[in-house]
Amino acid sequence: MNRDPEGAVGFPRILLSQRESYEGSGYWRDNSGDPPNSALVIQHTESGTAWLKTKNGSYEVPAGYAMLFVHGEDSSYGARSSKYQLKFVSMAYTRSICDLFNNVRREFGSVVQMQNGGQAECLMGSLMEAFMAREDPLLQAEEIFRFLIAVYREQLNRHQGDDPVAYGRFLLESQYRSPRNMSEWAEVIGITREHFSREFQRRYGESPAVFLRRQRLHHAQVLMKTSPYSVERIASLSGFSNVQSLRRALRQG
Known part of the structure; x- marks a missing residue:
């Protein structure tokens, strides 16, 4: 696991980002046991199907979709299919990123579309590469904003048309x-x-x-x-x- 150095004051930064693959039904996580508000996470299903359970209900997260959750909140998630491949970015809990992250969840829910090969998914891959390359924290912050805007815009186009x-x-x-x-x-x-x-x-x-x-x-x-x-x-x-x-x-x- 590669963790980042402290980023610039007030700017969002990546704490951890990687791809993972699981087989069987043993993969699951409970966020309530983590330190409160320790990270904001977007986890994209590349193949297979996952599930996410929040206080508002339970949801499937198939390929081409992503789940959004916060460490320390009352939610849990895991694999629903026998084979599950994912990638995720875990972001520091800063005000700037919280506003954007919470806007997406408030307006579109904790499971959102992120089509494989779409702009948001491609920007997520670029963000992961920037993190692994240990790029300048301010450049990473810019990539995070671009990524979240792309996620938001994909939902607008899907649910509301251009607004x-x-x-x-x-x-x-x-x-x-x-x-x-x-x-x-x-x-x-x-x-x-x-x-x-x-x-x-x-x-x-x-x-x-x-x-x-x-x-x-x-x-x-x-x-x-x-x-x-x-x-x-x-x-x-x-x-x-x-x-x-x-x-x-x-x-x-």
Whole structure:
């Protein structure tokens, strides 16, 4: 097993990632015995069938699907078929990754589609390779965000069709450290700024600009308390265009 060194403060990182194969029905795990909130895990079924039991019910996890669980929660899982092949990534329990991870589970459940050969599955493989190669922690963090966005988008396409407003919110929540302004975000999302702002306000009760500022401000405040970085560096790492923008956000609260 290869475990990573400590990553950058506040950034997600991989704790453990590998492929495993099992034969017979003896493979099962109980998450409730693990230390609470010690890791977030996405486990993909490459072949065979697994099962996942949570407080909400029991679910099959066939090939092309993945289960999401947290170490320390009341859930368990195991193999349902005689042969079961899987791969998983175990991620540190940080706020940034929790928000994304919990959004997927809240909106789509703890078993999600991850088609073999699809974008999310391929990005998972790339993330595993980056972990094994001991790549820079910040590069790994970027790969984690790309992977989770791909997982989320695959569910949107499957369950809801293209939903640019929901996708836009997910991007703002997961990539708030990007210095893009709202016009640039709207271009990435694929709709006009006016339409995005109007529909975002109607659906979520606040403007996307306010939502984005809150994500950036929280991250900046965490860095101010836990890192030795200068104010200029903190502003840059949190997505603010300059120190003045950060100070303005601090005043507005």
